[in-house]
Amino acid sequence: RLLPDLPDGRLTDGVVTLRRLGPDDVDVMYRLHTRPEVVANQAPPVPPTRAAVERRCLLAESAWLTGAIARLLIVDAVTGEPAGSCGLSLSDPVAGEGSVGYALLPDQRGRGLATRAVRLLAGWAFGPAGIARLVAGTVPDNTDSHGVLERVGFRREGLLLGRLPGLAGSRTDDLVFGLLPDELR
Numbered sequence: 001r002l003l004p005d006l007p008d009g010r011l012t013d014g015v016v017t018l019r020r021l022g023p024d025d026v027d028v029m030y031r032l033h034t035r036p037e038v039v040a041n042q043a044p045p046v047p048p049t050r051a052a053v054e055r056r057c058l059l060a061e062s063a064w065l066t067g068a069i070a071r072l073l074i075v076d077a078v079t080g081e082p083a084g085s086c087g088l089s090l091s092d093p094v095a096g097e098g099s100v101g102y103a104l105l106p107d108q109r110g111r112g113l114a115t116r117a118v119r120l121l122a123g124w125a126f127g128p129a130g131i132a133r134l135v136a137g138t139v140p141d142n143t144d145s146h147g148v149l150e151r152v153g154f155r156r157e158g159l160l161l162g163r164l165p166g167l168a169g170s171r172t173d174d175l176v177f178g179l180l181p182d183e184l185r
């Protein structure tokens with residue numbers, strides 16, 4: 001298994017809990033991933049259909065088993081309320097490189113939950129998943145996302161011009177951050 005199961009089925013620091021996405025998470029995932037600011041920070045910036053979100057949730061377990069991507073729900077560890085989602089994909093399995101992504105529901109922002117979630121995910125990636133290096137691609141003006149990455153220990157590695165598809169045939173730049181195991185905070 002390129003992506004092993006989570007220990008006891010979850011990762012937690014007592015404030016946030018990460019667990020595998022599943023078929024019951026369609027409503028919250030659709031609500032989150034059709035928000036304008038979430039759409040604007042993905043490539044291409046097009047909202048998913050409800051059918052696409054259903055497919056993502058239904059196939060989350062098999063995508064994890066095949067090692068394609070680990071998709072997780074971020075849950076408030078105290079209340080059990082969903083707070084957002086995150087994921088780890090094997091962007092370059094041969095080189096041991098993984099890529100992370102994340103988003104929070106608006107009313108869950110500003111409390112450090114994304115920072116906690118990415119920190120937990122990175123610890124699992126460098127530990128049980130045996131990943132050697134993590135990257136995160138960002139829209140260059142997404143300073144909230146850069147703050148999350150920098151609090152976890154990621155460094156800015158470079159601006160890749162026109163790397164990502166935009167709207168109507170345009171291209172957008174990708175500000176890439178990187179993290180090695182001994183840099184994780």
Ligand SMILES: CC(C)(COP(=O)(O)OP(=O)(O)OC[C@H]1O[C@@H](n2cnc3c(N)ncnc32)[C@H](O)[C@@H]1OP(=O)(O)O)[C@@H](O)C(=O)NCCC(=O)NCCS
Nearest residue numbers: 037038041102103104109110111112113114115138144145
């Ligand atoms: C990116 C995103 C997840 C960041 O959310 P966020 O709430 O700013 O990030 P965190 O949960 O780490 O919280 C950090 C904020 O909480 C504050 N905070 C409060 N308590 C904190 C704690 N214990 N630890 C860390 N931060 C804390 C921080 O000061 C920071 O606020 P500031 O930016 O005003 O200084 C959110 O903006 C989002 O979902 N955006 C849309 C999707 C997106 O862009 N995803 C990333 C694609 S690359």
